[in-house]
Amino acid sequence: MKLQRNGRSKALVVGAMALVSSLSLAACGSDDNTGGAGAAGTSAPAAAAIACGKAGALVAAGSTAQGNAIDVWKTNFGNACAGSSVNYSGGGSGAGVQQFTQGKVQFAGSDSALKPAEVDATKAVCTGGQGINLPMVAGLISIVFNVDGVDKLTLDGPTTAKIFDSQITKWNDPAIAALNPGVTLPAADIQAFHRSDDSGTTDNLTKYFAKASGGAWSYPSSKTWAGKGGQSASGSAGLAAQVKQVKNSISYVELSFAQTNSLKSAAINTGASKPVEATADNAATTFAKAKIAGTGSDLALTLDYATKEEGSYPLVLVTYEIVCDKGNKADTLETLKSFLTYAASDNGQKAIGSTGYVPLPKELASKVQAVIPTLA
Incomplete structure (x- = not known):
């Protein structure tokens, strides 16, 4: 590839x-x-x-x-x-x-x-x-990572957006360290991977950035990747394969691909009392609030990417x-x-x-x- x-x-x-x-x-x-x-x-x-x-x-x-x-x-x-x-x-x-x-x-x-x-x-x-x-x-987008010596990782909207826009380039950056007290983060370059193809997963990720990054993501939400730097691969399977192979890497894939490739998923600090894990149960809490935005037989949904509800995972997506x-x-x-x-x-x-x-x-x-x- x-x-x-x-x-x-x-x-x-x-x-x-x-x-x-x-x-x-x-x-x-x-x-x-x-x-x-x-x-x-x-x-x-x-x-x-x-x-x-x-x-x-x-x-x-x-x-x-x-x-x-x-x-x-x-x-x-x-x-x-x-x-x-x-x-x-x-x-x-x-x-x-x-x-x-x-x-x-x-x-x-x-x-x-x-x-x-x-x-x-x-x-x-x-x-x-x-x-x-x-x-x-219905599913969720996992922020998957492969970082030397790190089994658990917490991120939030602003920090994740900055990582994928090459504003944060080291794993031991103070912003990441602040979210992960007690975790030894390597002084290694971040290898960020994004989709090379026009992707609804990218669209949903950037919709999340638009709502939850506090302005750190300056681009409009889109299926086409707009962030600076990083590397690209085709499809969710391609991104999962790269994270599995490349040390100190990070990317975004549907939870199914994280599970089938045995990849670790970051928890998300949404502002709730504790970080929210990337699980189907936590995504279901978010889907419970979804509203139908379409009319007639069109069932397009409105999703709350900025949720702060306890146990509500914000990075969700629906495939139509x-x-x-x-x-x-x-x-x-x-x-x-x-x-x-x-x-x-x-x-x-x-x-x-x-x-x-x-x-x-x-x-x-x-x-x-x-x-x-x-x-x-």
Whole structure:
């Protein structure tokens, strides 16, 4: 991988927080009950069959943050529904939205809701309709680190923003030391990694900086990285790999990638009585306060990146599946609705819960489930 250096209320209750370690899906029209998510040495509980409908092949692209979730879902869906498949390529949220507006994919994954100009662009491929945002994968952004001799690290908004903008360049900088009393920090250069591709994860991180850095981040929030210095890599998997390999490094990835790569995650000092750990439970507390900002069948959310509530992790993100409300391709519409129905179901959300994601709060999941049958 080439490295590049550049200069640039509680209404949404957390009832879905039960995580499962295994899942088996009864096949549609077959005896194949392999779900691909069962833990070795355990017997998976029976689960309701997926309503498969007409077999078809879906092509999708976009967010790498939801990549591990899609892997679980497409395996279970393919096992259950003979002749149906989901071919999902990452490339980042920006690339996914672009491919959607070009009519190349049936749905796109984006960690940022469509902007007005992007909605207008979707009308060319959504005949008689437009693209809408369906929140499907809830998660959190871990600030992952690999620092010599450091097992636990606390950061806050201003300090993290300054690290990623090369304003803080040493691990023993007084600002980091003040947040980590008793921790021996090395006098080593900070190796900061950011996304090289247009990324919804970057967009959410910089939205957090805009709200919580006290002005330390001087750039507008964006999918495109604007900070000074640092090194870049493609996708969440690329960033995770670099942090795992490079000493004294730091980056930002979805919690699932932190877990699968055994990376340490920093706690965040939000101003609450104690730093908030990067856990699914703490992210769920933040999602419980999320509000729907979209109208009609569009379910874009407003998230509180500046929360100071006890146990509320501020660096959260939602991956939306971008679909046409009307004007979907007739030959794949039934398969699309079947796959999305499974993904939004209790079984679908539980299946990804054990891989570092946060099951959607039940009220929000119900709203998503109500929209999917109306797609045309």
